[in-house]
Amino acid sequence: MGKRLRVGVVFGGRSGEHEVSLMSAVSVLEAIDPDRFEVLEIGITKEGHWLAGPGVMEFLKTGSRGEKVQPVGLLADPSFKGLVQVRQGGPMSRDAVIPVDVFFPVLHGPYGEDGTIQGLFEMANLPYVGAGVMASSVGMDKAVMKAVFRDCGLPVVDYVVIKRKEWENNPQLVVKQLEDRLGYPCFVKPVNLGSSVGITKAHSPSELEKALEVAARYDRKILVEKAVEQAREIECSVLGNDEPQASILGEIVPCNEFYDYRAKYVDGDSELIIPAPLQPEVERQVRQLAVKAFQAVDCAGMARVDFFVTRGDNRVIVNEINTIPGFTEISMYPKLWEASGISYRELITRLIDLALERYRDKNRSQTSYSAE
Numbered sequence: 001m002g003k004r005l006r007v008g009v010v011f012g013g014r015s016g017e018h019e020v021s022l023m024s025a026v027s028v029l030e031a032i033d034p035d036r037f038e039v040l041e042i043g044i045t046k047e048g049h050w051l052a053g054p055g056v057m058e059f060l061k062t063g064s065r066g067e068k069v070q071p072v073g074l075l076a077d078p079s080f081k082g083l084v085q086v087r088q089g090g091p092m093s094r095d096a097v098i099p100v101d102v103f104f105p106v107l108h109g110p111y112g113e114d115g116t117i118q119g120l121f122e123m124a125n126l127p128y129v130g131a132g133v134m135a136s137s138v139g140m141d142k143a144v145m146k147a148v149f150r151d152c153g154l155p156v157v158d159y160v161v162i163k164r165k166e167w168e169n170n171p172q173l174v175v176k177q178l179e180d181r182l183g184y185p186c187f188v189k190p191v192n193l194g195s196s197v198g199i200t201k202a203h204s205p206s207e208l209e210k211a212l213e214v215a216a217r218y219d220r221k222i223l224v225e226k227a228v229e230q231a232r233e234i235e236c237s238v239l240g241n242d243e244p245q246a247s248i249l250g251e252i253v254p255c256n257e258f259y260d261y262r263a264k265y266v267d268g269d270s271e272l273i274i275p276a277p278l279q280p281e282v283e284r285q286v287r288q289l290a291v292k293a294f295q296a297v298d299c300a301g302m303a304r305v306d307f308f309v310t311r312g313d314n315r316v317i318v319n320e321i322n323t324i325p326g327f328t329e330i331s332m333y334p335k336l337w338e339a340s341g342i343s344y345r346e347l348i349t350r351l352i353d354l355a356l357e358r359y360r361d362k363n364r365s366q367t368s369y370s371a372e
């Protein structure tokens with residue numbers, strides 16, 4: 001057997017989804033194939049400190065810090081090929097490098113799923129699981145994502161993007177314009193968040209006004225969309241690089257009026273149905289669109305693409321792409337692969353292999369040019 005690859009599993013992070021990330025990462029740490037991989041736990045605290053070593057997960061969950069947990073940093077200099085131990089008062093030393101063969105960011109939301117940490121891996125020229133910088137940031141920005149989807153001919157709902165400033169300067173005018181353009185009910189969303197945080201369904205001018213106020217607290221850009229009425233929520237997992245594959249489909253049946261934060265994490269009565277009961281023709285269409293959406297943002301490794309399918313007339317609409325979907329063993333993304341014949345452990349292995357494949361492919365490209 002060859003040398004095991006050292007996988008740096010990165011979790012936690014400076015995001016509202018810190019805890020969700022820990023849950024996903026616990027599952028990954030438990031299931032990753034020990035015959036092929038040696039795991040290095042890398043935790044990022046809510047303040048943004050990086051720690052590495054066995055016991056980091058324990059530390060982030062309970063605050064009790066074992067001896068082996070050490071402060072580390074990742075330098076943009078590719079010659080280090082891993083993390084650097086941070087020593088109080090001491091200079092940064094080449095003897096203090098903890099080598100890492102490939103990173104697996106199990107981070108959700110800002111500073112994890114939005115291209116920022118991916119940019120750091122790129123600078124250091126180290127392989128990492130999942131989407132690159134651009135696909136990550138496009139997937140995080142709901143306004144740019146919709147524009148890209150629309151431009152690629154994917155069906156998206158009617159929407160308007162407004163700046164917080166515009167809304168603050170002339171709230172009445174903005175409400176009036178949105179009313180004329182979209183009508184009620186509509187969905188108001190901060191552009192750069194996930195987990196339904198800051199999202200409201202508005203049924204009237206006063207609700208719309210309140211919804212805009214809420215969204216403006218979280219972001220300087222606000223997306224307002226026509227509500228898809230009578231919509232079923234259908235999700236598809238995609239896996240691959242240049243030839244992505246689509247999984248069997250799943251359906252979410254939210255326990256609230258829509259799939260809001262409480263329905264996702266608090267009330268816990270939302271149902272996942274796998275496979276989603278759909279006519280074969282509709283299923284085929286959704287899977288095809290999932291691959292198209294993945295390619296539209298030039299995604300890599302994995303993504304979950306979420307759809308609305310209208311009851312009755314089966315209209316299919318792309319809602320969003322998530323480049324680091326929930327990744328616990330019972331989350332939709334791995335569940336859909338399990339139903340499609342790929343176990344959770346095998347899925348992790350494939351994602352790491354895809355990361356290495358993409359890295360090799362990228363490093364094949366010429367980086368210098370001289371005019372003859």
Ligand SMILES: Nc1ncnc2c1ncn2[C@@H]1O[C@H](COP(=O)(O)OP(=O)(O)O)[C@@H](O)[C@H]1O
Pocket residue numbers: 157187189193194195196197199225226227228229231233254258259260306319320
């Ligand atoms: N245009 C829409 N029509 C109907 N329901 C919507 C619409 N937009 C969002 N929703 C509801 O709100 C939920 C969260 O919205 P989404 O855009 O997926 O944000 P997040 O990134 O936070 O998951 C969806 O799962 C769905 O239940």
Ligand SMILES: [Mg+2]
Pocket residue numbers: 306320
């Ligand atoms: Mg969503």
